[in-house]
Amino acid sequence: MTAETPDTALVIFTPSGKRGRFAMGTPVLTAARQLGVDLDSVCGGRGICSKCQVSPGIGEFPKHGVTVSATALSEWNSVEQRYKDKRGMLDGRRLGCQAKVMGDVVIDVPPESQLHRQVVRKAASARVVEMDPATRLYYVEVAEPDMHEPSGDLERLSDALREQWQIEGIVAGLSVLRKLQPVLRKGKWAVTVALFKDHQNGPARVLDIWPGLYEGDLCGLAIDLGSTTIAAHLCDLRDGRVLASGGVMNPQIRFGEDLMSRVSYAMMNPGGDVEMTEAVRLALNALAQSVAGEAGIEPGAIMETVLVCNPVMHHLFLGIDPVELGQAPFALATSSSLSLAASEVGLTALNPAARFYTLPCIAGHVGADAAAVALSEAPQTSEDLVLIVDVGTNAELLLGNKTRVLACSSPTGPAFEGAQISSGQRAAPGAIEHLEIDPITKEPRFRVIGSDLWSDDPGFAAATESTGITGICGSGIIEAIAEMRLNGIVDGAGLIGGPDQTGTTRCEPEGRTHVYLIHDGTAQNGPRITVTQGDIRAIQLAKAALYAGARLLMDEFGTETVDRVVLAGAFGAHISAKHAMILGMIPDCPLDKVTSAGNAAGTGARLALCNIASRAGIEAQVKQIHKVETAIEPRFQEHFVNASAIPHATDAFPNLSKLVTIPVLAHNTQGSEGGGRRRGRGR
């Protein structure tokens, strides 16, 4: 970059707008690097990786005040022709390392040539995250060994990385040392290395090495390890794309459905924690292999994994007895993030040198999954007061805005995931996920996962023939109970009325209570799907716990209302905001301010995988989040008891009361919901 002289030319890069004058003959890649323009290159300008493709413009650029002649860049050369013949290249594209500046020029860097391309763009927010993963590829030419100046192959590789990439000091584990020598010789001393350098201060670590220019896969795995289900997203570490996603049931369910029963299992059975650790690690390895297979990549191409989970799963996965998490003061063995070799935590299906990162835990009841939700939803940047609810077997709640953020967890139990529900099942094809009840006939209609048709639409039977109608999932039971309440089938205390009170024979006696029949598939050898009194009690307990957690945070924050609610979690993505509010799961709030963030914990894990600054960010942020402990807070019990009715008094729900009118059941002599509020399961 020099002052304007006849020997220099003006180079303008778009979209960045960065510009400078360069001597004639300067390669475009060199100009980009000197200006700090984000132009990728794996081979370091040797014309073999094609990552530095650019689109030069020709003609008038009034906005930039230049006219670009057809000879502004050096002629198309044989390196470019060879690459185009071999791999193909869009017309008009040039290789930045080959094309030299010969006159004033405007050069566009297309998104796929940007090293820090944008990724994980959140639809619901303006936030954008750029690719800046810990693991990157570098092509290097290594000096051959010289017996008169004996140095190891690793030391000469280190020298090459210093000279060619300005990377100071590397380390390599034994899996790399084992293959280093044959790979260097096979590549005739030109190799590609995968280097890992995260937000911590350690030296760059060689994870793998390939002869010549490696053009294969480079992936990371983001894992959301829930108590009930495990979800994994396989991401391309170069562009952040999700190549495949998959999920399995957590095999620890056989040791206990909820977290506390697993803690009990560990306490009652010597070696029980080890059994559970082995089970979940086995499942994660199988899941990694399965998503890799689905994406058509070798599991060895998985260089990193980021795990988020609640504290009990965190300890059980790491092989730490979770017994302390089962009793006050709920002390974690460690609350910090962990960066380890994946093999140390038994993840052996990945690359042998793969790394493992888990986000920090917020508290003994608020885990790395809540930290991941905080990373994804960034409540600390919100102008308005946002309540984020991650619904799972253990619900985790965040409440805050720019001033401060509070967190707590609430033991909702597995009812929202379809467990402990008589016809419950997890969200899978055949499960009822949406339900409406006709106000006049009290007849239900519903939709099942796997079809867009309602059960009273023509063709529904044919459309659901392959899946059947197998049960009711979490979002289905929420809608069913809310609709039953709306239509006078269940009262404010949660009691299902008989046929004479409700006006429908679908309300059948069962023991001393009633059930509401949704679907009778027995004629087709299918199940009889009902909502029982027990189902309603289970959901009441779960939603009361959730609501009580939210109220506790609001008390602590000193607010009676929230500006918006974000529902997170796989369940949160499918829930109907209206029905959730009718049921009293969440505080009153304008319905259009209730949004779904999908699997925010999984998104947070992906962010941590794709951008190392986000790891440093969440580690710092977690220290700022104020934790509220529900288990010992008397007000939590109070809120819990008060929240078991369906729904709460309408005066506490001004937004809800605009939407629906809750009928008063014939047998409800109190004429208001007040009585029901005090009838819930007490302490």
Place this chain on the structure above:
Amino acid sequence: MTAETPDTALVIFTPSGKRGRFAMGTPVLTAARQLGVDLDSVCGGRGICSKCQVSPGIGEFPKHGVTVSATALSEWNSVEQRYKDKRGMLDGRRLGCQAKVMGDVVIDVPPESQLHRQVVRKAASARVVEMDPATRLYYVEVAEPDMHEPSGDLERLSDALREQWQIEGIVAGLSVLRKLQPVLRKGKWAVTVALFKDHQNGPARVLDIWPGLYEGDLCGLAIDLGSTTIAAHLCDLRDGRVLASGGVMNPQIRFGEDLMSRVSYAMMNPGGDVEMTEAVRLALNALAQSVAGEAGIEPGAIMETVLVCNPVMHHLFLGIDPVELGQAPFALATSSSLSLAASEVGLTALNPAARFYTLPCIAGHVGADAAAVALSEAPQTSEDLVLIVDVGTNAELLLGNKTRVLACSSPTGPAFEGAQISSGQRAAPGAIEHLEIDPITKEPRFRVIGSDLWSDDPGFAAATESTGITGICGSGIIEAIAEMRLNGIVDGAGLIGGPDQTGTTRCEPEGRTHVYLIHDGTAQNGPRITVTQGDIRAIQLAKAALYAGARLLMDEFGTETVDRVVLAGAFGAHISAKHAMILGMIPDCPLDKVTSAGNAAGTGARLALCNIASRAGIEAQVKQIHKVETAIEPRFQEHFVNASAIPHATDAFPNLSKLVTIPVLAHNTQGSEGGGRRRGRGR
């Protein structure tokens, strides 16, 4: 420390002589710390570890210019009395953390209270090394968890180490995280941690944790992994004492006796390198258990291991195929030191968090064992020119002084270790280790390992009844051949004469050559021990290689003579300097300047184990050592051929010729050794 006022007293510590004024009431330990006096403490001044014992003096100290009154320290207190009752304490001793300064005082710090006490004192040199191991114990009191300020147990341990020991930031592996919570609770929040912090920049690593004050063992293992034998020294990491030593044969011998045959085995047999890696790791684990058993400690008390070995063993132990070391340019996979978890290299018999360190290699033929010899013998500090010869299956040689140091290796083969010798065996009870031949009768007399008697002493038969006379070890065969040469039984070319030439019927025909009978044990069902022509050829090859290596270094250094010779290695410790010189193994040198350094490689490993600065030192020093490659150096071949005679012309050995007169054999018509010098095995 303040200016002289009536409220302060003068405190003088011996032997350091450090002095300062302190406020009345200052604990002696505090004064010591402020003055930088080397006074140990594990408990940090809580009066429970007793490491800070001191000996205050009373009376006149004219040398220091003070008079110490009987009340110069606070009175003996109940903490001291309790400790003395429970564990015993020498009279006159005080606990530095309890005794407070009340007047001018002279305080002696006995050696056992010095943290950096001296250790590994080399008898042969003035060098002294002080204890400064990577792993130390720290007693800390950790804050209890508080559910309103949730932080992990590890984070509170980290806080405690920062506050109580000024240790900033720690990491802990999963083996520690697994036991952290129960140990903290068992110790009622007081624990002892073993912290590892070496010469590198990483954070301190918790290796283990115990409830309360840990008073058990804390050990390290120094391993010298030779091609033929493996030696291990178990050291106390607190005072450097060797608690036990042991050795086993290298089980890789079954894959090839010397290094190159093992490299061939790896080349010819797919998976052969893996087989050899597993064999040697198995042997090291067994050896660790055996020395721990001998010392009566748990193998889990071994926190660190330092390994030295030649480059081929280095690669085979680490699991790296050594094939590149078998061919020019003899490139190492890595020449740097390695610091790893011991479990990564399969050393699972130690503490699960134990660390592994191997010294850097000097070149593809000059390994970490040679680096360890350099660390132990420090040629770079020598005023006179020293040749250090580490005799093994592969001999490694260092030549140098303060100006510079050269290194090479020489493929001597296993003959010096008793292999490839017809009656050879390794140095073990029953092996002939010393031998003399009567100049008149030509009858031999000898000593075997396990007895101090000569074979013609009365009582020899009884003394050796338990061991028998089983064979001849390396030092024995050297002496036997040198004595045969001195007594005209073998000529300068290495040929054994017949009975008519030598005048003894002990020279018996065997095929087309002769053997010399040392001992016939067949009547007692023992072996018949002879020196054969083949034995002499094997020793000639070995000693020629050794000598040629030394000559090559001398050429490179530009010298015709060396000032002194150090023989290292287990073999070097037992060799007779005179006989070695008669044989022509080492360059001519005054006999009193030929010393033995014992197992210098093992000593170097112990130094690296006990003092982390020595690790940094040898890593820097290795980069300064100039390597000479023997394998491709024409002069090496030349020296080798010229060195195969026994001995060389006396004019090249002025010191030797003063000692002995080499007889001229009847059949040696040339009358000088010149002929023999050209008769050795050529290229």
